[in-house]
Amino acid sequence: MNRDDIILVDTNVIIEAHRVSILKEILGSLNLATVCKCIEETQTGAQNRDPRANIDEALLRTRMHIFYPTDEQILIASMERPGLADVDAGELHLLTQAHLMDGDVWFVSSPDKHPMRLAIEYGWRDRLVSLEAVYRIANANRKVSFRENFTEAWHQRVCVEFLMQTMR
8 A cells, every 4th residue: 555545434434543643644644535424424423522522524524535426326336246235324335435446445444344344255355454554654653542443453353254254
């Protein structure tokens, strides 16, 4: 993965990057992208959060490339990719966008295992990366404690688990 490559991120990744205070840093050094639905999901419940937990929507909209898959594109992708219709709305839009790009994009794995399993089934295993790996590529120097399911160790363990299941 190179700094200029498009890296798709979901709502959970955006929230975790914000939680560990690296969101602005990685937005400034990498080509992060998402879908409009994930931006919307980062704002859900914002009025009930501690103000420090609120994610700056304007920052996301100005510093990320945002894709807008249409209902027709989502429907077609859902018919062409088994299991796609079983994920939540943000992941559905994001996986649809990856499908439209024919997997020619990096996809930061989510703590939700189902989209990871689907990406592996679709042949995108080599395009999945952890948030921890993305952080390293951004050349950040700060010591950050990610939740386990955003680490490289967790990512590799889950990928091997799914690969083993697909071989059965």
